[in-house]
Structure formats: C-alpha cells, structure tokens
Amino acid sequence: MKKLGLTALLILLTTTAVMIYTHSDSRADSAKPGSIDDPLVTKSYVDKLLAGGSTGGGQGTTQGIETTVVSVNPGEVLLAKAGAQFVLRAGKGVAYSSDANGISDVTDGKDIKSGQPVANNHLLIFPRDGRGVMPDPQAKAALTVLVIGGYEITAAPSSSGS
Structure with a gap:
C-alpha cells in the first residue's frame, strides 16, 4: 500500500x-519586458507623450491643430488653409475654388468642382489655400461645418464658380 x-x-x-x-x-513566444517588442519607458517619456509633446523619431503630434464648429452664413465662403479638413454637418453647401481645381471628398473618393454640391458628413481635405465651401445660393440658409485646421471666412463672390 x-x-x-x-x-x-x-x-x-x-x-x-x-x-x-x-x-x-x-x-x-510572448514579448519579454524590456525587449524590442515590449520596451520599457520612463515616467517622464509617458508624461511628455500624454501632455502632447513631441517624442521625436518621426512621430507627429496634433499640438497646435484646432477643431472648431463654424457657422457660415449666406453670402460668405469658408476658405480652408492648406492641410485643413472640413465636414459639412448641417445645411446645403457647395464647393468653392478660386482656380480650376476642386476639393477632395475622401469619403466618396472624388474631386468636387467649384459650384457642385457638397454632401453632408463627408470628409473634405484641402491640400492648398483658396478652396472651401459656401451655402448653396438657392437654399439661403447657413451651414454648420466641423473644421480641423486653419480657415477664414470671407465674402462670397457674385457666383458660386470661379
């Protein structure tokens, strides 16, 4: 027993x-603490990262980029600064361009020419100054636009095209 x-x-x-x-x-097989797959970092690095400071190594930051909700009245044009992004949230808008080029609607993957309608809730990207959105002259109502980046509001030209 x-x-x-x-x-x-x-x-x-x-x-x-x-x-x-x-x-x-x-x-x-899993990453070991301190290895290249799971690096150790200092508290100051994390604090700087959370505070929005640049960490180098080619990583960008969003420091200095503002997100604003803008109202555009009839008779006005919302012009984007280079690199800005717009999302038309309310109202009936049309594209505006001071030259023959349009604006990039990345939601639909197409170029919108000056005077053409802009769909609500579509992301628009502006690689250069001089382009934007304005209220449809036929609608005679204000637009509400979410703007990421720089912009200015100016008086609309006498027609919606350039």
Whole structure:
C-alpha cells in the first residue's frame, strides 16, 4: 500500500512538473519586458507623450491643430488653409475654388468642382489655400461645418464658380 501511495505521488509530481514546464515554454513566444517588442519607458517619456509633446523619431503630434464648429452664413465662403479638413454637418453647401481645381471628398473618393454640391458628413481635405465651401445660393440658409485646421471666412463672390 505504501508503494502505491509513493507511485501516485511520483506520478502527480511528474505531471505537475510537465505542466509547469509546458506553460513556461508557451510564454517564451510572448514579448519579454524590456525587449524590442515590449520596451520599457520612463515616467517622464509617458508624461511628455500624454501632455502632447513631441517624442521625436518621426512621430507627429496634433499640438497646435484646432477643431472648431463654424457657422457660415449666406453670402460668405469658408476658405480652408492648406492641410485643413472640413465636414459639412448641417445645411446645403457647395464647393468653392478660386482656380480650376476642386476639393477632395475622401469619403466618396472624388474631386468636387467649384459650384457642385457638397454632401453632408463627408470628409473634405484641402491640400492648398483658396478652396472651401459656401451655402448653396438657392437654399439661403447657413451651414454648420466641423473644421480641423486653419480657415477664414470671407465674402462670397457674385457666383458660386470661379
């Protein structure tokens, strides 16, 4: 009986050792703290990152970029600064461009020419100054536009085209 108890104990210990070894071996594939896959960082690095400071290494920041909700009245044009983004939230708007080029509607993946309608809730990107949106002259109602980046509001030209 004593031999049976020792044999059972030996089997239990062997099984436990194999399970522990297998479990620790499966963790060998995961990133080790401090390795290139899981680097350690300092508290000051994290604080700087959370505060919006630049961390170098080619990573950009959103520091200095403002998001604003702008109301554009009939007779006005909302002109984007280079790199700005607009989302027409309310109202009926048309594209405005001071040259032959239009504005990029990245939601639909198309170019909107000056005077053409701008769909609500579509992301518009402006690579250069001189382009924007204005209320549809036929609608005679204000627009509400979410603006990311720089902009200015000016008087609309006598026609919606250039």
